[in-house]
Amino acid sequence: MPDHPLKPVLLALFVCTLITPLARADAWFEQREKLRTQRAEFIEQLQASRVERAEAANARIMEFLDLIDEKNWKIDERALWGMCAGVFRLDRNHVRDIPRRIDEITEDQAVSGREKPDRAFEAALKQARKDLTEPSYDLLRRAESVGEVQAAVELMREVLCFDPDHKAIRRALGQVKLSDKVMEKINRIDETTTTDNTLEKLLRFDADLYWVSKFEAERMKAGLIWNPDRGWMPAKHADRYDKGFVFSLRRKEWMSLADANSYHSRAGRDWEIRTEHLDVRGSTDLESISQVATQLEMMYDEIFYVYALFFAEGGKYDPLQLALGLVEHPPMKVWVYRDHAEYVNRADAVSWSGGIFRPSNGTCYFYGGPSETMFHEFTHQVLHVMTEKNDAPVWLTEAIAQYTETAVFHEDRMLFRGAAYYGHLPLDELFGLKDGNQWYRHVESDRPSAYAEAGSVATFCMQAQDGRFRADFIDYVRDAYRGKDRNRTVWDYLGLSYEEFRVAYHRWGKDRS
Incomplete structure (x- = not known):
């Protein structure tokens, strides 16, 4: 029986369907x-x-x-x-x-003074x-x-x-x-004029x-300055704040700090502090809630500085705007309660947690003052607000939050020092934790810590070999969050085989310990 006249064409099409994906992969x-x-x-x-x-x-x-x-x-x-x-x-x-x-x-x-050059x-x-x-x-x-x-x-x-x-x-x-x-x-003083030391x-x-920024300019034109322990306050009344008094916007009167903290500790009377990117509310004392607002704003800036490439999808913002966190969006909501019991009750949180981010309403809940848990959950909040989706494997989502929860202050700036090398959980086991159920089953088991290993891997990708892999890793995080990684792996983005990645990771860890 002679061959069907379309057989060569069908065969060619079949070969093309095999070759095209391979060619695309090679091109990538x-x-x-x-x-x-x-x-x-x-x-x-x-x-x-x-x-x-x-x-x-x-x-x-x-x-x-x-x-x-x-x-x-x-x-x-x-x-x-x-x-x-x-x-x-x-x-x-x-x-x-x-x-x-x-x-x-x-x-x-x-x-000098108002004199012009x-x-x-x-x-x-x-x-x-x-x-x-x-x-x-x-x-x-x-x-x-x-x-x-x-x-x-x-x-x-x-x-x-x-x-x-x-x-x-x-x-x-x-x-x-x-x-x-x-x-x-x-x-506002120019400190270069206050010293003779070169x-x-x-x-x-x-x-x-x-x-x-435009937000800061509006407040400064109104005579307000930011105090890390008191929030926004009138510059002309700074001395009254120094003496332990605050002006309650809710009651529209001056109060002693102790009385103000007592008044605002009740539900329905919570403190409210608006910063450039945050709407911070809660019943904790003014000093703690102001420090939370101060540190989360600083952390916001550092997240954008380090992960600017992550946010750059679509070209909506200039890269420098992204790197400095100068982007416009509705304020991120954060609640800070005075103690753990109130946090569990009012946030409807599980009793073993110290903080939580709820994607359903885009809000973070904490108690007390700044903490590693706060930095961890706030990372989830920032990435969620800016992408409105997360298709990344859970190990990667947690790896980024573990890395950024290591925030420390250095010369009026917040930096991520990175997690310690862990190296106790096999990498193939970590990378297999792709959804929430897998992750939490592992966390509740007696296996080595997936959180610690994830933070360790993220630190390697961000800091090893003087940051050689950083930009490629952030590209991977960006594509994974948006579901555009096409099942490619972190080591694919870094230009390594799995074995090369594993060896480099453990060698870095041993050199670091």
């Missing part, structure tokens, strides 16, 4: 390898260029100082210290004679800033293009030292510049001193 791995190479090459070039950029900046600033000296202009001292701070960020060894020259010039030529100085300053910022700004845009957002943020801070009013960056961040009148109203001047230079 090739793209990942290309991206890893681009990132590695960029970071290498960035590090190699630091000294060269510092040398060029030093020369340009000295040229500008010579011009100021020659023309005898009335000048803005802060602008000069910002330039010096920019070189200092690049390479401390290249600051050299700049501070001495600034001191020599500013003795007679620095403006000479227009000729401002024109020359504009050109000097352009020359100083262009190299770093070009690198910043390259960093964004390859997904090295943390490098982009560091370059942005470098640019803003040289030029705190950089239009493109401030526009991208959506920030508002405070007037001198508002600065005086809230007693090193302190450079360390204290704050490029963001005059620049804040």
Whole structure:
């Protein structure tokens, strides 16, 4: 019997159905390898260029100082210290004679009070800033293009030292510049002017001193300042707060702190504190609830800084906005109760828990003050609010929360120090915990801790080999949450085989212990 005339066509179609997915898979791995190479090459070039950029900046600033000296202009001292701070960020060894020259010039030529610098100085300053910022700004845009957002943020801070009013960056961040009148109203002080020590001047230079978010600007224009232990308070009444009094918005009167805490400890009279991204309420004392609001806002910023690539899907925000947490959404709701019994009762929580995030209403519930549990659950809340879905395996969801619950304060910033190496639960067993039922059955068993192993794995992916895997890991987290990982594994994203991943993980752990 002769072959059917369509047989060759059907065979070709059958072969194509086999080859096409394979070709797509190969293309995906090739793209990942290309991206890893681009990132590695960029970071290498960035590090190699630091000294060269510092040398060029030093020369340009000295040229500008010579011009100021020659023309005898009335000048803005802060602008000069910002330039010096920019070189200092690049390479401390290249600051050299700049501070001495600034001191020599500013003795007679620095403006004071509401006095304005000479227009000729401002024109020359504009050109000097352009020359100083262009190299770093070009690198910043390259960093964004390859997904090295943390490098982009560091370059942005470098640019803003040289030029705190950089239009493109401030526009991208959506920030508002405070007037001198508002600065005086809230007693916002430039700390570079409060010391004669050169090193302190450079360390204290704050490029963001005059620049804040729209939310902060509204409150500052109203004369309010943030106190980590009292929340928003009128700057003109700071001394009354220092003496132990607070103004109760609910009762519209001044009260002693003890009386206010007693009044607000009852259901229906809870404290309410609104921050840029949070709506924090509860019956705990004002100091604790204010500290919760302060630390969660700081943690919010750090989550966005570290995981900016995670939130970048769709191109809705500029990468710098994402990295600095300058995104708009309804405030995240957080309740903080005065003790565990009230927490269990009012939050309808299980008695063994210390905090909970409920995706059904997008709210976190805690008691007391800041804690690791609070940081853990708040991580779930931020990722849920920003993605509105989570298709990631449970081990990965918990790994991220375990990593971020290690938050610590360092130089007015919150950092994730990372979890300790665990290495007691086989990796294939951890990676097999994909849904909630599997996870909680394991947690309730006498097996080694899945929480500890997950945190350990996340720390390896974020910090091992000077962060070599970080960007690839965040790409994996992003795709897994959105259900776009197509059953590819974490080691696929990192460019490793499973065995290479396992060996590298345990070697990292042994070196770390």
